[in-house]
Amino acid sequence: NAGVMQNPRHLVRRRGQEARLRCSPMKGHSHVYWYRQLPEEGLKFMVYLQKENIIDESGMPKERFSAEFPKEGPSILRIQQVVRGDSAAYFCASSPRDRRSTGELFFGEGSRLTVL
Amino acid sequence: AQTVTQSQPEMSVQEAETVTLSCTYDTSESDYYLFWYKQPPSRQMILVIRQEAYKQQNATENRFSVNFQKAAKSFSLKISDSQLGDAAMYFCAYRRSGNTPLVFGKGTRLSVIA
Numbered sequence A: 001n002a003g004v005m006q007n008p009r010h011l012v013r014r015r016g017q018e019a020r021l022r023c024s025p026m027k028g029h030s031h032v033y034w035y036r037q038l039p040e041e042g043l044k045f046m047v048y049l050q051k052e053n054i055i056d057e058s059g060m061p062k063e064r065f066s067a068e069f070p071k072e073g074p075s076i077l078r079i080q081q082v083v084r085g086d087s088a089a090y091f092c093a094s095s096p097r098d099r100r101s102t103g104e105l106f107f108g109e110g111s112r113l114t115v116l
Numbered sequence B: 001a002q003t004v005t006q007s008q009p010e011m012s013v014q015e016a017e018t019v020t021l022s023c024t025y026d027t028s029e030s031d032y033y034l035f036w037y038k039q040p041p042s043r044q045m046i047l048v049i050r051q052e053a054y055k056q057q058n059a060t061e062n063r064f065s066v067n068f069q070k071a072a073k074s075f076s077l078k079i080s081d082s083q084l085g086d087a088a089m090y091f092c093a094y095r096r097s098g099n100t101p102l103v104f105g106k107g108t109r110l111s112v113i114a
Helices: none
Strands: A005-007 A010-013 A019-024 A031-037 A043-050 A053-056 A065-068 A075-079 A088-095 A111-115 B003-005 B010-014 B019-021 B024-026 B032-039 B046-052 B064-069 B074-079 B088-096 B108-113
Touching (some): A019 A111, B003 B088, B046 B074, B074 B088
Antiparallel strands (some): A031 A043, A065 A075, B088 B108
16 A cells, blocks of 8 residues: 655655656545655645646746656656756655545655756 | 735743743635644654634644734644643634635744743
8 A cells, every 4th residue: 555655765866967856646546746845945836746747837837847647657757957056855645536635735745856 | 916924933831831932923815724733853844733713722732732813813823731832833814715825923933931
């Protein structure tokens, strides 16, 4: 009964490189949410996806950031040309379809990105 | 847009005592959920308690209970018989009904003093 799986747990990149963070939702969950947590701050919503669709990307920076949730495989959050300000913990959460939902989002353990 | 406000950046409590963490929120919706999540140093987000807005009865989970005041848009968390393991960041969160994102407050850091 695996929970939400995120990898890598820790990622170090140099400025200008690309970072790819992966998230596999809980079994039976078809909705994925990405959040960013800067040091000493709360979680900020970035993007909400269903399989092959971006539903809400209102929290996503307009440049360098993209997300996908393909028909097969995990959801991927991609950050191009990383800068030091991208250093943060990135959390993925999942939920089932609405009629099965208790309202709760189930979180992964997060991926900590450090940009040197 | 919905907002969640936690006005206490830090709180402390003596072991075995009771502490209350405050949370207010702003919404025009009538159907929604409220949550308290705990984030220990491991950074794992752990659900502490949830409340459905249509339920008048306050949610309770063992030593954790809430005081949900819908008209005042207030959702405080009470921790009774505090334990050292309760030390963590606590986040209040709101979610509109349906598949929508959680909106988090900025958090309250709780210290438990032995």
